[in-house]
Amino acid sequence: MASQINQVNNYDALLLVSFGGPEGMDDVIPFLENVLRGRNVPRERMMEVAHHYEMFGGVSPINQQMRYLLDALKPALKEAGIDLPVYWGNRNWTPYLTDEIQQMAADGVESALALMVSAYSSYSGCRQYRENVYKACDQVESGAAPHFDKLRVFYNHPLFISANLDRLQSAIAALPEDQRENVRIAYTAHSLPMSMAQSCDYVKQLEETARLISEQAGLRDDQWDLVYQSRSGRPQDPWLEPDILDHLETLKKSGHEAVVIAPIGFLSDHMEVVFDLDVEARDYCQEHNLHLSRAKTVGIHPDFIAMLVELIRERLDPSVPKRAIGKYPPNHDVCPANCCPAAMRPASAVK
Numbered sequence: 001m002a003s004q005i006n007q008v009n010n011y012d013a014l015l016l017v018s019f020g021g022p023e024g025m026d027d028v029i030p031f032l033e034n035v036l037r038g039r040n041v042p043r044e045r046m047m048e049v050a051h052h053y054e055m056f057g058g059v060s061p062i063n064q065q066m067r068y069l070l071d072a073l074k075p076a077l078k079e080a081g082i083d084l085p086v087y088w089g090n091r092n093w094t095p096y097l098t099d100e101i102q103q104m105a106a107d108g109v110e111s112a113l114a115l116m117v118s119a120y121s122s123y124s125g126c127r128q129y130r131e132n133v134y135k136a137c138d139q140v141e142s143g144a145a146p147h148f149d150k151l152r153v154f155y156n157h158p159l160f161i162s163a164n165l166d167r168l169q170s171a172i173a174a175l176p177e178d179q180r181e182n183v184r185i186a187y188t189a190h191s192l193p194m195s196m197a198q199s200c201d202y203v204k205q206l207e208e209t210a211r212l213i214s215e216q217a218g219l220r221d222d223q224w225d226l227v228y229q230s231r232s233g234r235p236q237d238p239w240l241e242p243d244i245l246d247h248l249e250t251l252k253k254s255g256h257e258a259v260v261i262a263p264i265g266f267l268s269d270h271m272e273v274v275f276d277l278d279v280e281a282r283d284y285c286q287e288h289n290l291h292l293s294r295a296k297t298v299g300i301h302p303d304f305i306a307m308l309v310e311l312i313r314e315r316l317d318p319s320v321p322k323r324a325i326g327k328y329p330p331n332h333d334v335c336p337a338n339c340c341p342a343a344m345r346p347a348s349a350v351k
């Protein structure tokens with residue numbers, strides 16, 4: 001029996017908004033061209049990343065991860081008595097947002113919740129997705145696009161922390177027993193250009209997530225670090241540091257023997273996780289005799305699915321408490337005008 005829920009605000013559907021990834025060799029270059037259109041990223045970097053995808057037959061894990069997420073979320077919503085059809089659209093690859101929102105309009109959806117599949121506030125994870133949705137709405141043929149309300153970012157939701165904590169504890173348990181006590185934890189997230197990082201709460205939120213997980217895991221303060229991975233852009237532009245590979249070198253040089261890499265900046269396995277961590281970082285650790293255990297991404301951890309249901313429920317029924325733990329309150333439901341701006345560059349930046 002599904003429990004009854006008090007649906008005060010009326011929504012007709014839920015849309016999951018994701019990045020998209022190639023699913024075969026022929027997809028790789030057109031996908032990368034979609035990602036990089038209008039961006040300041042050299043062609044050499046693009047070809048290097050194309051090679052990462054080619055090492056995996058041109059298949060990114062991300063679309064399959066989204067299918068698993070849909071398969072887990074739909075029955076969980078049903079179980080919670082929430083009767084919303086779920087749609088899924090991507091920024092950069094099929095199923096494209098434009099097609100999915102067209103379909104929603106054709107199905108008569110008037111008002112929908114949108115889950116941008118990202119835990120943190122950044123241009124890539126927040127504003128750019130909102131722009132993608134608005135552009136797709138402008139292209140709806142009938143002109144009758146649905147209205148969308150974005151779900152809040154959830155970096156400090158207790159169930160996001162507990163899902164990550166569980167992943168971390170499993171990774172620590174996978175180390176040889178004598179390596180667990182003094183293991184160092186390297187939490188990783190996608191790097192950003194400094195100009196972008198400075199105008200949003202990305203770093204502050206990541207630090208808080210890492211702190212909360214560490215606190216619940218009973219780690220000492222000197223046992224964990226937040227570091228970055230997957231730097232893109234032009235070599236001369238400053239990006240968030242340190243990079244995970246430099247950090248591993250620092251750990252090695254200071255005599256550490258074991259490290260857990262916990263990619264808390266990624267909600268599921270992406271190419272950045274399977275290449276930059278499971279190939280590059282793993283190679284480094286093997287060559288330098290460092291024990292490495294890579295924590296799983298949250299993926300479809302039951303606490304994560306329960307959190308998503310809760311985030312939806314709190315928007316349907318304003319009497320449901322909006323949960324958050326730690327130093328900061330639950331994040332805003334409605335993004336203010338200055339939320340997560342694109343990187344600002346001087347008009348004459350031709351250097």
Ligand SMILES: CC1=C(CCC(=O)O)c2cc3nc(cc4[nH]c(cc5[nH]c(cc1n2)c(C)c5CCC(=O)O)c(CCC(=O)O)c4C)C(CCC(=O)O)=C3C
Nearest residue numbers: 019021035039049060061062118119124125190232270271
């Ligand atoms: C913060 C952030 C997130 C996390 C957001 C969040 O979830 O909170 C994210 C997610 C993702 N990024 C992805 C892929 C790529 N990102 C690129 C390039 C870039 N990412 C950036 C930032 C981010 N990206 C930036 C500032 C650039 C430079 C160009 C630009 O300013 O936009 C490039 C170009 C090649 C290169 O890496 O240079 C690719 C291929 C995939 C799919 C992976 C797969 O296929 O599995 C996913 C989920």
Ligand SMILES: [Fe+2]
Nearest residue numbers: 126335339340
């Ligand atoms: Fe935002």
